[in-house]
Amino acid sequence: MASLVTPPSRPDRKAPGMETTSMTDTPQAAENSSDGRGDGASDRRAARWWSRRDRADTAPVAAPMPVARTRAVDPVELPANDPLLAYLAQARGPVLVADLELRTPAVRRLREAGVVMLVPLVANAQLVGVVQLGDRLSEQDYSTADRELLEQLAGQAAPALRVGQLVREQQAEFLVRERYEQELQVAQLIQQRFLPADLPEPSGWRIRPYYRAARQVGGDFYDVLDLPGGKLGLVIGDVTDKGVPAALVMASTRSVLRAAAQRLVDPAKVLTRVNDELVRDIPSRMFVTCLYGVLDPTTGEFEFANAGHDLPFIEVDGEVTELDARGMPLGMLPGSAYDNRTVQLDPGARLLLYSDGIAEAHAPDGEMFGFARTGDLLIGLPRSDAAVDELMTRLAAFTGPDWEQEDDVTVVLVDRSVHRYGTAGQQWRRVFHLPSTEGGERDAIRLVGEALADVELADDRRDALSTAIGEAVMNAMEHAHGHDPTLQVEVAVTVRPDLISVAITDQGGEDALLDHAEDPDIGAKLRGEQTPRGWGLFLVRSLVDEVHETSDGEQHTLTLELTRDGAG
């Protein structure tokens, strides 16, 4: 009764398939392949039938197929690292176990199991299986003809077996890949859902985030929270691990932190609370680095605590300083305590919160970007929405275009306007600089509108001022600057208790617009005696209380004034 093989254990699933297959001939198989009698006569007949002389008449081999009537043996598992396998891979044809000089565990077990003959199945010089045979039932030795037949059988079976192995390996790899892609999508979805779409932005501050996931999504996160008293909570964090587990921990950390931040003002206490919550539930070997701070937009005070996150940088007038605050990552140890630090962000200061995906980015030669370069990113950044793009452009210049991003890259850039201004009721001034582009006047309208949002002013006066500003800025961008985006129009808003003044300055030299402006005549325009255009300055003069024009020979300024008597 033939007993063919069992799979050896193969710790490395990428190694070529070395499989053993059991082909024990069952009574039913014996019946089909001989005369149906399970006695010695049929045994002999089977042996004769599979003789070399008869071989040309036989059908193609198909398993299960009796080779010779042998005693059933329990298949022996052959460890992948047993030297026997290397021996069999080089063997020429069937091998008698009794002839083996190897003294390996596998050989010992084969003998104990009563295995007499081994038939290596070799395809493309790789051992892909081993047929294990017990004694012949006739108790005769295996004949030369038996061995030749077995060798031929092995020669045909091995390639087929290898093909089957390859198909199964490919199927398994496909399933693994498919599952990996699905997990990746889930992780990305969680990440996207939990990163804020809109950030609060107090007047005088520009808060710009940037997040780019690595291919295998990391657990970076950021958040900006509206807190009581007009304060803002700034959060940046990074979960160890990647994929779905990291995304889930990120989501729960963010939720716990949001809840704690609303109840507790003190950043150190917030982190302590989050740690207490996380440490109970977080999977082992996972933790979260997190920096949390509270910004008072009115005073510029930023109080923060740090749970093992990369230290933020501030930049003022080109001087970069690394802020210092240390503490254990969240979820690592119960009872972790944190210290608060405070830094003053004066007008013109910029704060950079970031994740380690930046500092650990690599150049093509393997050099790491590092913390010093990360801090230096702040130097000379434009004071506009282009700042974050510029920051990433500089990083990309270091890493090169073929950078394989190993980790998420996250940044929150906090920029305080260089111009001081205060809250409603006080006298304050704010200045904007806008490139001269078509439609740029709408940016002026929007920015001034935001700056005046808290200023008490009747709706019709507010609308009138908006239109007047739009017309004056459009005039400057179009007529003084010819829509040259390299030339900026300055819009300076001053609010006093009795007056709102908006000064619009261009490089138009000594233009005396007000003196030369032609009063529009609707009748003349209809008759074609005046251009249909030319309403701008007329609207400016009509919509505000006072318009003043000044020039120093290079710069030309129109100042629009609206008294606040009518504030309602």
Added chain:
Amino acid sequence: MNIDAPFAVHVAPQHDGARLVLSGRVDRDAEDDLLAAFVAASEPGTARVVLDFGDTTYINSSGLAAIVALLADARKRDIAVVARSLTGHYRHLFEITRLTDLIEVEPAPEPGASA
């Protein structure tokens, strides 16, 4: 109110002419489309065209110039032009520019009334 919303105009035929429903910002970019829509609405027999500003988010001096050009064309075609759903601010602009001499401005709807 999104003052960046692009201009769009939709022509809705009416029994004595047409209604041009304007949306987004009426500025220089709007001029060609506005005048083309007016020409399309000015079939023989058109006596009246309503400019519906209900969805307009922004009008500047270039937009007023476009409306003046439309009014000049309307005058040649002997078509009356009516402004509907102007906000108080833009109604004020029409008044100070004396556009109201040439265009009938419908009174603002009562609060809560549908446009």
